[in-house]
Amino acid sequence: MIGKLYLVPTPIGNLEDMTFRAIRILKDADLILAEDTRTSAPLLKHFGIEKKVFSHHQHNEHKSVTEIIRFLKEGQQVALISDAGTPAISDPGFLLVREAIKNNLPVECLPGATAFVPALVNSGLSADRFTFEGFLPVKKGRQTRLKSLSEEERTMIFYESPHRLLKTLEEFAQYFGAERQASVSRELTKMFEETVRGTLESIKLHFETHTLKGEFVICVDGGVKSKEQRVRNKE
Numbered sequence: 001m002i003g004k005l006y007l008v009p010t011p012i013g014n015l016e017d018m019t020f021r022a023i024r025i026l027k028d029a030d031l032i033l034a035e036d037t038r039t040s041a042p043l044l045k046h047f048g049i050e051k052k053v054f055s056h057h058q059h060n061e062h063k064s065v066t067e068i069i070r071f072l073k074e075g076q077q078v079a080l081i082s083d084a085g086t087p088a089i090s091d092p093g094f095l096l097v098r099e100a101i102k103n104n105l106p107v108e109c110l111p112g113a114t115a116f117v118p119a120l121v122n123s124g125l126s127a128d129r130f131t132f133e134g135f136l137p138v139k140k141g142r143q144t145r146l147k148s149l150s151e152e153e154r155t156m157i158f159y160e161s162p163h164r165l166l167k168t169l170e171e172f173a174q175y176f177g178a179e180r181q182a183s184v185s186r187e188l189t190k191m192f193e194e195t196v197r198g199t200l201e202s203i204k205l206h207f208e209t210h211t212l213k214g215e216f217v218i219c220v221d222g223g224v225k226s227k228e229q230r231v232r233n234k235e
Helices: 019-028 039-048 061-073 094-102 114-120 144-147 162-176 200-207 229-232
Strands: 005-007 031-034 051-054 078-081 107-109 132-133 157-162 183-184 194-199 216-220
Touching: 005 094, 031 039, 031 061, 039 051, 039 132, 051 216, 061 094, 094 107, 094 162, 107 144, 114 157, 114 183, 114 216, 144 162, 157 162, 162 200, 183 200, 194 200
Parallel strands: 005 078, 005 107, 031 051, 031 078, 132 157
Antiparallel strands: 157 216, 183 194, 183 216
C-alpha cells in the first residue's frame, strides 16, 4: 500500500474558513509538512490536531523532497500546509507535487482558501478572464515583466508586501497608465479587511496617508484595445 500526498488549504486569516474535510485529513495524516511550524502550531492546536509536524519551505524543499517521497512509498499519508492559503500558490508545494507525480504517487488537493479569488471577485473588475502574476520579480526581470504586461488585456492579479506597495503602484501607473482602474485588498477575512477601488493614481494617494499593514492583493484592469490598435501593434 502506498501513501497519498494531500495539499490542504488553511485560512488566510479567519479560522472559521477551515473546512471540516481539511481538519479530518490533518487528523488522519501520518505526518504534516508545514511552511513554518511556529506559524502552523496555533492553527493545529485550535482544531485539536496532534501530529508530527516537519518544516517544508523554500529553503529546504529541494533537500527534503527525497525523504518525503520515501515516506509516501512506505505507505504514509502526508499532508502539506502553508502558512496561509493553498499550498503551491506563491508558496512551497510545486516541487513536491511534481516529484510525487513522477513517482506515480497519488496527489490530492483540497479546495479552500486563497487570497486572490475573493480579491478578484470583490474588485468589480472582469473575472471572466484573468492572469495571476503573484509576486513580481524584485529586481532582475521586473521591468521586462511590467513592459510585457502593459499589453495584457485580461484582468491582472498581483501579490505585494507592505513595504513595496507604493513603489509597485507607482510603477503600475507608469506602465499601465495612471487612470487604469484597479483594486487593492488587504487583511482579507480579518477584522480590518479593506478594499480600495479606483484609478491607480487615486489608490496610490490613498495608501500614502493610510495604514500599510498585512499582505496586499492588487487587481488591475486589462488594457482594452480596438481591433485597429491590435493590428497596428502586430505591424
